[in-house]
Amino acid sequence: MDLLLQVLVNGILQGGLYAIMALGLALVWGVLNIVNLAHGAFIMLGAYISWYSFSWLGLDPFIGLPLTAVLMFGVGYAIQRGILNLVARAPMFNTLLITFGLEVVLTYLAQLVFSADFRTINPSYSGRNIDVLGVTIPVVRLAASGLAILLTLVMWRFLLHTRLGRAIRATAQNLPAARLHGVEPRHLYAVTFGLGLALAGAAGGLYGTVSQINPYIGATLTAKSFAISIIGGLDTPLGVIAGGLVLGLIEALTTLYVGPTFADVASFGVLVLVLIVRPSGLLGRTA
Amino acid sequence: MRPLRIPLILIVLIALALLPLYGSDTIVQFGISTLLLAVLAQGWNIIGGYAGYPSFGNSAFYGLGAYGVGIAMVQWQLPFAVGLALGVILAVVFAICLGIPVLRLKGHYFAIATLALAQVMAAIVSNVELAGQNIGLVLPPLNDDALFYELSLVLLVAATLTVWWLTRSRFGFGLIAIRENEEGAVVMGVDTTRYKVLAFALAGVFSALAGGIHAYWITFLDPESAFDITLNVKMIIMAVFGGPGTILGPIVGSFILSAISEFLSSEVTSIAGLFFGVVIVVAVVLMPRGLADVARRFHRTGWRYFIENIRMHRL
Amino acid sequence: MSPILEARGLTRRFAGLVAVHDVSFSLSPGEILGFIGPNGAGKTTLISLLSGTLAPTEGEVWFEGRRIDRLAAFRRARLGIGRTFQIMQPFPGLSVLDNVAVGALFGRGRGQSKLALARESARECLEFVGLGKHVDHRAEDLGGPDRKRLELAKALAMQPRVLLCDEVMAGLNLVEIDEVIDIIRKVRDTGISVIVIEHVIKAIRTLSDRIMVLHHGEKIADGAPDSVLTDSRVVEAYLGKKRS
Numbered sequence: 098m099d100l101l102l103q104v105l106v107n108g109i110l111q112g113g114l115y116a117i118m119a120l121g122l123a124l125v126w127g128v129l130n131i132v133n134l135a136h137g138a139f140i141m142l143g144a145y146i147s148w149y150s151f152s153w154l155g156l157d158p159f160i161g162l163p164l165t166a167v168l169m170f171g172v173g174y175a176i177q178r179g180i181l182n183l184v185a186r187a188p189m190f191n192t193l194l195i196t197f198g199l200e201v202v203l204t205y206l207a208q209l210v211f212s213a214d215f216r217t218i219n220p221s222y223s224g225r226n227i228d229v230l231g232v233t234i235p236v237v238r239l240a241a242s243g244l245a246i247l248l249t250l251v252m253w254r255f256l257l258h259t260r261l262g263r264a265i266r267a268t269a270q271n272l273p274a275a276r277l278h279g280v281e282p283r284h285l286y287a288v289t290f291g292l293g294l295a296l297a298g299a300a301g302g303l304y305g306t307v308s309q310i311n312p313y314i315g316a317t318l319t320a321k322s323f324a325i326s327i328i329g330g331l332d333t334p335l336g337v338i339a340g341g342l343v344l345g346l347i348e349a350l351t352t353l354y355v356g357p358t359f360a361d362v363a364s365f366g367v368l369v370l371v372l373i374v375r376p377s378g379l380l381g382r383t384a
Numbered sequence: 385m386r387p388l389r390i391p392l393i394l395i396v397l398i399a400l401a402l403l404p405l406y407g408s409d410t411i412v413q414f415g416i417s418t419l420l421l422a423v424l425a426q427g428w429n430i431i432g433g434y435a436g437y438p439s440f441g442n443s444a445f446y447g448l449g450a451y452g453v454g455i456a457m458v459q460w461q462l463p464f465a466v467g468l469a470l471g472v473i474l475a476v477v478f479a480i481c482l483g484i485p486v487l488r489l490k491g492h493y494f495a496i497a498t499l500a501l502a503q504v505m506a507a508i509v510s511n512v513e514l515a516g517q518n519i520g521l522v523l524p525p526l527n528d529d530a531l532f533y534e535l536s537l538v539l540l541v542a543a544t545l546t547v548w549w550l551t552r553s554r555f556g557f558g559l560i561a562i563r564e565n566e567e568g569a570v571v572m573g574v575d576t577t578r579y580k581v582l583a584f585a586l587a588g589v590f591s592a593l594a595g596g597i598h599a600y601w602i603t604f605l606d607p608e609s610a611f612d613i614t615l616n617v618k619m620i621i622m623a624v625f626g627g628p629g630t631i632l633g634p635i636v637g638s639f640i641l642s643a644i645s646e647f648l649s650s651e652v653t654s655i656a657g658l659f660f661g662v663v664i665v666v667a668v669v670l671m672p673r674g675l676a677d678v679a680r681r682f683h684r685t686g687w688r689y690f691i692e693n694i695r696m697h698r699l
Numbered sequence: 700m701s702p703i704l705e706a707r708g709l710t711r712r713f714a715g716l717v718a719v720h721d722v723s724f725s726l727s728p729g730e731i732l733g734f735i736g737p738n739g740a741g742k743t744t745l746i747s748l749l750s751g752t753l754a755p756t757e758g759e760v761w762f763e764g765r766r767i768d769r770l771a772a773f774r775r776a777r778l779g780i781g782r783t784f785q786i787m788q789p790f791p792g793l794s795v796l797d798n799v800a801v802g803a804l805f806g807r808g809r810g811q812s813k814l815a816l817a818r819e820s821a822r823e824c825l826e827f828v829g830l831g832k833h834v835d836h837r838a839e840d841l842g843g844p845d846r847k848r849l850e851l852a853k854a855l856a857m858q859p860r861v862l863l864c865d866e867v868m869a870g871l872n873l874v875e876i877d878e879v880i881d882i883i884r885k886v887r888d889t890g891i892s893v894i895v896i897e898h899v900i901k902a903i904r905t906l907s908d909r910i911m912v913l914h915h916g917e918k919i920a921d922g923a924p925d926s927v928l929t930d931s932r933v934v935e936a937y938l939g940k941k942r943s
Binding site: 431552553554557558559560563565567568569570572573574575576598629 | 750751767771772773777778782783784788789790791792793797800801802804805806807812814817853856857
């Protein structure tokens with residue numbers, strides 16, 4: 098029983114992290130209709146930025162998160178304005194292909210620049226745990242998950258209640274009307290994509306504190322982010338919380354009852370199942 | 385096809401067929417890899433180019449073909465041909481069972497679903513005892529590169545003839561109708577589900593055969609290499625660069641990109657992946673309909689062709 | 700004479716909205732039946748229920764004595780139900796000829812299996828609707844009125860027994876409307892029964908043998924054109940209640 102409880106808590110903690118991982122993808126997808134196959138590679142990039150900030154500048158990964166986020170925002174703005182913009186009005190397949198290509202480029206560049214070693218971000222408190230009801234919770238994991246959920250909720254408020262957030266949604270829903278209101282779509286699209294990558298970068302920074310980083314984690318993280326976004330539904334940013342929790346719990350339970358190698362299989366199985374039964378996700382509107 | 389083309393194609397075909405006689409060992413080996421990649425691109429062309437359903441997971445079929453050969457030859461001591469047949473059967477069953485639910489999804493959802501499927505194949509197979517689990521299987525060696533080369537060439541010809549048949553058959557027209565306007569195709573009487581699954585299975589058959597030949601050639605397979613997901617990158621970019629929805633496009637795309645990649649690899653190691661990524665990005669922006677379209681329109685519009693593509697599609 | 704197409708108590712609900720409610724009617728062989736009604740009355744939804752694009756929440760559809768509301772759309776097409784779309788949907792990458800050839804290849808029965816013969820049929824259909832000159836043009840190059848004719852040709856190539864036309868005259872000028880009226884009459888003369896949804900009341904009155912009126916998803920009138928068009932409920936539906 099204790100083991101089950103521990104596994105469930107692990108799953109929930111992982112779920113929080115998953116939520117922030119998928120949030121950037123869901124934002125860009127739901128708002129701009131950009132399916133970013135390179136999302137995981139950007140998470141990886143954010144993780145490396147945090148790692149280098151920690152190793153070279155001694156910056157605590159949680160405190161240094163804004164730095165990572167700002168840098169990634171810049172990267173995102175540049176990529177959207179300079180590259181993705183060029184295929185914005187082409188069939189969706191073109192965007193799929195371009196982001197596919199970006200993923201490949203990023204992975205190889207990372208391999209060249211950062212080498213293939215595994216790394217983790219290990220602040221001084223990374224070994225500490227707290228014990229609640231017989232369940233061991235690593236402090237770092239708790240902080241990461243908590244911060245992740247917080248960021249997700251902040252994002253939700255931002256999109257729904259601030260002027261910029263509403264401008265973004267308006268542009269996504271009705272481009273000509275937004276133009277008539279003086280919105281410069283290219284700038285706004287770039288800001289949105291920048292936000293998406295900032296979130297990915299933040300997720301990467303958090304990810305680096307609890308898991309190992311290497312140049313190749315991009316593909317798996319992309320697939321998982323998709324799974325989470327689709328399971329949770331794209332209609333509300335809160336969907337990723339639901340999706341993240343579902344995925345985290347399924348992986349934890351599968352690892353416990355079936356075996357660790359099946360964790361990925363189980364989560365993708367759920368993804369395919371959700372796609373077949375209810376493509377709009379658990380929290381989405383009916384199709 | 386214009387009449388001038390056919391003799392030209394025949395000449396190239398004969399030259400290719402005779403390559404093992406005058407080419408060095410390295411060239412023949414390069415030839416085998418390229419021909420198999422071209423087969424994968426052609427297979428992708430059927431489901432992605434003609435039917436309009438871009439599959440990011442045909443590597444799954446490739447791996448199934450490899451394991452079909454591996455299991456048949458190593459575990460059951462059956463001949464290579466039977467192994468190939470087993471691989472094809474596995475691919476078709478996979479295409480039907482997973483195709484029916486997954487092909488109901490719209491374009492990008494389908495792409496994501498196939499991407500996810502491709503990623504789990506290695507994990508699933510590494511738990512199957514019959515497939516040698518994580519260790520893989522070692523096949524009986526056959527040191528005859530020329531044979532593998534000719535086999536690959538025959539397979540490519542078969543795949544290309546199939547695509548050619550598509551362009552003049554009711555089935556092919558149905559696929560194109562599905563690609564151009566699926567709703568419209570349905571009300572005109574096209575059984576879209578059946579046709580999509582058939583196209584998927586057809587792509588799967590060719591991919592599996594390529595995987596089977598490759599496995600026997602390198603004499604070894606394990607989950608990671610058999611279900612190599614980088615193949616998806618290559619086959620898609622080759623088909624798209626050459627011209628999706630055309631008969632020769634994928635072949636031209638594979639030959640050119642393989643040659644350049646090979647050249648770059650000899651100069652700077654591990655640059656090949658980077659190269660493909662950059663090519664995809666540049667090609668999608670400047671020539672999204674591939675070389676075939678460039679060839680068709682260039683003499684009319686010249687360099688403006690590329691600029692036009694950007695102007696048409698950018699925000 | 701037994702009806703060729705019959706709707707019995709057709710109802711279609713979308714989450715919270717009833718688009719079509721308990722609509723019954725029958726179409727006789729060789730008849731031209733007009734559907735009219737204010738915008739949002741449910742006309743296109745009703746057509747989609749007949750062609751199989753949508754499934755009914757309640758009710759039945761009968762075709763040539765067979766119940767078909769459970770059949771997939773493509774099967775109904777193969778049985779002989781053809782339809783045009785309000786928002787024209789050609790196959791953009793194909794030529795005008797090949798667009799129509801698809802209809803010949805997949806239409807009633809199992810269609811033509813030979814491409815050459817299908818193209819022959821397609822040519823004839825294009826001549827029939829007056830697009831003979833555009834045979835080799837790209838479908839996407841056609842202008843609005845020509846696209847409407849292309850839609851008709853595509854549906855005709857299927858050799859349907861029933862043709863469902865959804866606003867084929869929208870956006871056409873008076874001359875073009877007359878031409879379309881002629882084409883539909885010719886279609887009926889070849890033995891095809893036609894349902895025509897239109898907003899152009901004058902055209903519907905000249906063309907239809909009978910008119911049915913939908914309002915808020917319900918049938919409010921069904922009969923000879925002159926009596927239907929002067930029915931007070933119909934006038935009210937279009938113009939609102941008269942001040943007494």
